Amino acid sequence: MSSRRNFLRGAGAITAAASAAAVSRVAMAALPEPVLQTRPDTMPPLVPSTGRPYNPCVTLNGWTLPWRMNNGVKEFHLVAEPVVREMSADFKAHLWGYNGQSPGPTIEVVEGDRVRIFVTNKLGELTSIHWHGQRLPNGMDGVTGLNQPGIPPGKTFVYEFVARRPGTFMYHPHADEMVQMAMGMMGFWITHPKAKHPLIDEVDRDFVFLLNAYDIDPGSYTPKIMTMLDFNLWSWNSRIFPGIDPLVVRKNDKVRIRIGNLTMTNHPIHLHGHEFLVTGTDGGPTPKSTRQYEVTTDIAVGQMRQIDFLADEEGDWAFHCHKSHHTMNAMGHDVPTMIGVDHRGVARQITKLIPDYMVMGERGMKDMTEMEMPLPDNTAAMMAGRGPFGSVGMGGMFSVVKVRKDQKPGDYTDPGWYQHPPGTVAYEFGGALPEPARFKAEGPGSMPALKRPTTPTEVKVRKPAGGHSGH
Amino acid sequence: MTAGLAGCASFSPDGGFAPVEAAAKDRLGKDVRWARTAADGEMMAQRVAELLAQPALSPDDAVQLALFNNRGLQARFTELGITEAELVQAGRMANPGFTFGRLKSVDGVEIERGIHLSLARLIAMPLIYGAEARRFERVKREVTMDMLALAAETRRAWVQAVAANETLRYMQQVKEAADASAELARRMEQAGNFNKLTRAREQSFYADAALGLARADRAQRATRERLTRLLGLWGAQTQFRLPERLPDLPAQPKDQPDIERLAMSQRLDVQAARLAAEQTARNLGLTRTTRFINVLELGLARNKLEDGARQTGYDIALELPLFDWGGARVARAEAIYMQAVQLTAWAAIDARSEVREAYGNYRTAYDIALHQRDEVVPVRKRISEEQQLRYNGMIIGVFELLADARAQVAGVNGYINSLRDFWLAQAELDMALVGRASLSLPTGPVAGGMAGGGAAH
Numbered sequence: 001m002s003s004r005r006n007f008l009r010g011a012g013a014i015t016a017a018a019s020a021a022a023v024s025r026v027a028m029a030a031l032p033e034p035v036l037q038t039r040p041d042t043m044p045p046l047v048p049s050t051g052r053p054y055n056p057c058v059t060l061n062g063w064t065l066p067w068r069m070n071n072g073v074k075e076f077h078l079v080a081e082p083v084v085r086e087m088s089a090d091f092k093a094h095l096w097g098y099n100g101q102s103p104g105p106t107i108e109v110v111e112g113d114r115v116r117i118f119v120t121n122k123l124g125e126l127t128s129i130h131w132h133g134q135r136l137p138n139g140m141d142g143v144t145g146l147n148q149p150g151i152p153p154g155k156t157f158v159y160e161f162v163a164r165r166p167g168t169f170m171y172h173p174h175a176d177e178m179v180q181m182a183m184g185m186m187g188f189w190i191t192h193p194k195a196k197h198p199l200i201d202e203v204d205r206d207f208v209f210l211l212n213a214y215d216i217d218p219g220s221y222t223p224k225i226m227t228m229l230d231f232n233l234w235s236w237n238s239r240i241f242p243g244i245d246p247l248v249v250r251k252n253d254k255v256r257i258r259i260g261n262l263t264m265t266n267h268p269i270h271l272h273g274h275e276f277l278v279t280g281t282d283g284g285p286t287p288k289s290t291r292q293y294e295v296t297t298d299i300a301v302g303q304m305r306q307i308d309f310l311a312d313e314e315g316d317w318a319f320h321c322h323k324s325h326h327t328m329n330a331m332g333h334d335v336p337t338m339i340g341v342d343h344r345g346v347a348r349q350i351t352k353l354i355p356d357y358m359v360m361g362e363r364g365m366k367d368m369t370e371m372e373m374p375l376p377d378n379t380a381a382m383m384a385g386r387g388p389f390g391s392v393g394m395g396g397m398f399s400v401v402k403v404r405k406d407q408k409p410g411d412y413t414d415p416g417w418y419q420h421p422p423g424t425v426a427y428e429f430g431g432a433l434p435e436p437a438r439f440k441a442e443g444p445g446s447m448p449a450l451k452r453p454t455t456p457t458e459v460k461v462r463k464p465a466g467g468h469s470g471h
Numbered sequence: 472m473t474a475g476l477a478g479c480a481s482f483s484p485d486g487g488f489a490p491v492e493a494a495a496k497d498r499l500g501k502d503v504r505w506a507r508t509a510a511d512g513e514m515m516a517q518r519v520a521e522l523l524a525q526p527a528l529s530p531d532d533a534v535q536l537a538l539f540n541n542r543g544l545q546a547r548f549t550e551l552g553i554t555e556a557e558l559v560q561a562g563r564m565a566n567p568g569f570t571f572g573r574l575k576s577v578d579g580v581e582i583e584r585g586i587h588l589s590l591a592r593l594i595a596m597p598l599i600y601g602a603e604a605r606r607f608e609r610v611k612r613e614v615t616m617d618m619l620a621l622a623a624e625t626r627r628a629w630v631q632a633v634a635a636n637e638t639l640r641y642m643q644q645v646k647e648a649a650d651a652s653a654e655l656a657r658r659m660e661q662a663g664n665f666n667k668l669t670r671a672r673e674q675s676f677y678a679d680a681a682l683g684l685a686r687a688d689r690a691q692r693a694t695r696e697r698l699t700r701l702l703g704l705w706g707a708q709t710q711f712r713l714p715e716r717l718p719d720l721p722a723q724p725k726d727q728p729d730i731e732r733l734a735m736s737q738r739l740d741v742q743a744a745r746l747a748a749e750q751t752a753r754n755l756g757l758t759r760t761t762r763f764i765n766v767l768e769l770g771l772a773r774n775k776l777e778d779g780a781r782q783t784g785y786d787i788a789l790e791l792p793l794f795d796w797g798g799a800r801v802a803r804a805e806a807i808y809m810q811a812v813q814l815t816a817w818a819a820i821d822a823r824s825e826v827r828e829a830y831g832n833y834r835t836a837y838d839i840a841l842h843q844r845d846e847v848v849p850v851r852k853r854i855s856e857e858q859q860l861r862y863n864g865m866i867i868g869v870f871e872l873l874a875d876a877r878a879q880v881a882g883v884n885g886y887i888n889s890l891r892d893f894w895l896a897q898a899e900l901d902m903a904l905v906g907r908a909s910l911s912l913p914t915g916p917v918a919g920g921m922a923g924g925g926a927a928h
Contacts, residue, residue, distance in 0.1 A: 218866050219857070219860075331864070331865055331866060332865055332866040332867050332868065334868070335866070335867065335868040336659065336664060336665070336669075336868045336869070336870060338664065340662040341655070341664060342658050342662075343655075343658075345654075346651050346655050346658070349647060349650065349651040350648075350651045350869070353647060353876045353880075354855075354859065354873075356859050357872065360862075365865065373863035373864075374860055375863055375864045376860040376861060376864065379864060379866075381864065382864055
């Protein structure tokens with residue numbers, strides 16, 4: 001990556017300058033150097049060295065955009081450009097994003113900051129940025145044609161406003177947005193409170209990610225931008241499980257997770273092992289009176305949710321969208337159900353014609369996770385991920401919250417699999433249970449039968465036989 | 472004069488068969504025999520048995536077999552004998568005749584005795600002999616042509632029979648795939664995973680495949696029987712074995728830039744037309760000098776009867792110049808000569824065109840077969856491989872995989888057909904170089920993608 005710490009100097013800046021060569025050098029001279037990110041990993045939080053202090057957040061498989069202070073104004077530089085995003089180890093997508101990645105970098109500011117964002121367009125068509133959820137002058141809202149002309153290719157526009165209210169926000173294009181969002185142009189924005197806020201608790205870890213979805217044919221690279229609902233890749237920050245990093249926390253950390261939904265459907269996000277409170281929405285922190293403990297919160301299209309919880313249960317806890325298809329990677333949606341279909345004889349007949357044919361799915365789809373079969377190029381397995389007990393059989397919007405008592409504060413490195421204390425893992429039943437002591441009259445009914453049937457009666461369900469005569 | 476004529480009128484040692492034999496050697500590289508003696512017959516039967524004993528009959532073997540064993544061809548050879556006998560007959564004086572008459576009338580009994588020689592025959596003999604000799608030449612050429620045509624026909628029939636075998640085999644595979652999907656669909660319905668509609672769709676592929684198989688079966692039988700007839704086989708001999716596959720496409724198509732010139736020098740019909748013109752030229756000269764002899768019917772008397780049998784022969788008439796001094800005859804002879812000249816030109820032009828067409832067909836057939844082999848079949852195979860990968864990832868189901876297997880098989884079968892067309896075109900070209908070939912008209916282009924079958928459901 002180009003180091004964010006070496007912002008304005010060093011290799012990163014040189015790379016960045018070279019890659020921005022399409023934009024006029026004269027124009028670029030006054031701009032903050034754009035910083036690029038070449039790796040899809042989760043980057044450590046960017047602790048502010050200038051401006052007002054705040055408690056930084058961590059972008060899942062992403063990063064925070066560095067800034068420069070210019071006469072008290074925080075200056076950022078976003079470059080809209082085509083990117084190659086590694087969505088998982090075996091699958092790369094050709095997307096559009098910002099500063100080398102899709103989604104673009106998270107922008108973190110503090111309530112009351114004056115913010116100036118330079119947006120350079122290196123796409124082939126007009127773009128603009130809408131600052132989703134912000135209070136700002138109307139001309140800064142980014143709707144092409146309505147609030148501003150589109151940013152032509154090769155040009156740089158400036159947005160400038162004060163981050164007025166603390167909360168969780170997003171940014172995305174508002175020019176050809178159907179295409180540009182389907183291609184992955186989006187990012188996160190956090191406005192931290194300036195001072196202690198009665199509704200915003202201090203937390204130890206603050207994670208952010210966007211929900212996004214793509215329709216990329218297995219074996220191809222570019223999303224199908226016309227797809228409306230039948231997506232085949234459901235991602236968090238354009239990563240699909242097992243490509244998504246775990247959310248690593250220290251036991252008893254107060255944890256905050258902020259989730260924004262830029263897909264075209266809602267996502268019930270579910271956390272195992274803990275209850276959380278929804279402490280913030282699109283509109284900012286929620287009143288305490290409205291908060292209730294949940295294990296699943298539904299995030300509608302275009303919405304943001306901020307959930308807080310106390311990570312007081314050690315272990316590796318699943319965290320996922322509860323729409324089960326959203327925890328799958330590319331799969332056929334028209335594949336016939338094979339459950340219970342006897343393949344004897346037919347399989348051999350098929351193998352004569354198709355030598356590599358293998359029966360799948362007649363017991364269910366779990367087989368898929370057990371078999372290592374070649375797939376089309378650039379295709380993530382439908383469900384994958386290995387856990388300590390075997391295949392996890394998941395894909396898409398699935399990750400793990402790892403709670404460890406010996407995790408250092410501020411350390412986000414993966415601690416490995418949870419070591420379960422003895423006797424705390426579900427185990428195989430072996431042997432007969434002792435017959436429980438039963439009350440004498442238990443079983444046959446409240447009164448002894450006069451004449452017991454000698455053979456056990458088989459229960460037969462009889463369906464109503466025609467008409468309404470049975471009423 | 473009589474003695475001189477009698478001297479010419481003997482049988483040739485080869486019975487007129489030498490040019491046929493030579494043509495078989497030069498043009499086909501094959502032996503041909505005319506079974507005139509028991510020894511010949513035995514030898515040929517032995518060769519036939521040897522050829523049939525081979526593990527698989529190659530196209531050259533088939534041609535050789537047909538040349539030995541086709542009874543129609545042998546029947547044609549006998550025509551050589553008949554014609555030669557007639558030629559010899561024409562060169563001999565008719566026996567003198569003797570007449571004895573006894574007539575009784577009121578005046579008494581009149582006894583008439585006479586010995587006579589056919590004067591007309593004597594006068595006409597050189598003409599008749601010449602005509603017979605020319606007819607013999609023509610029959611030799613015709614028999615040669617028939618022999619070459621039989622060879623070409625046999626080659627074509629061999630190609631068609633082998634291709635039909637291969638097609639049958641592929642249709643069996645298609646049917647197997649359809650069987651598998653129909654059976655699977657049945658079990659899917661049984662397990663409650665398919666409704667009647669979905670199952671019926673899969674069933675319909677099976678029904679179509681069964682139909683295709685039946686047609687392939689019929690074609691296989693018909694083409695084999697046709698070859699059997701050309702080879703003149705019957706009884707246990709009909710169990711002859713053919714190779715599994717057609718010969719591969721040659722690495723390079725034959726390049727023949729001077730094919731028209733080659734055809735001009737080789738084509739028997741062109742040669743015959745030229746000879747006919749030369750003959751009419753001679754006849755014209757004869758008519759001019761004698762002014763009486765109506766010989767121009769010679770060589771032109773050729774009847775084709777309803778049942779396809781041919782009558783060839785000539786007509787000769789002599790007359791006494793009492794009223795007509797022959798001016799019209801000369802004019803007619805000249806016209807007929809010009810006709811022969813035109814017919815020769817016509818034959819030559821047709822021959823050039825035919826050979827061009829045959830060569831064009833041959834090159835196109837080569838290109839099509841090459842394209843099928845190097846483009847269509849590999850693409851189908853790649854599609855199948857990619858589909859297999861998609862099946863592995865549960866992106867498509869088994870029915871799509873099976874539909875694709877059917878399409879791949881159809882693609883391979885398409886190559887078989889184009890390879891068959893290539894070898895047929897090759898046989899037609901070979902034939903067009905020696906005589907009139909029956910060129911098959913091309914079928915219209917086929918819309919692309921039809922081989923996809925029911926993949927898109």
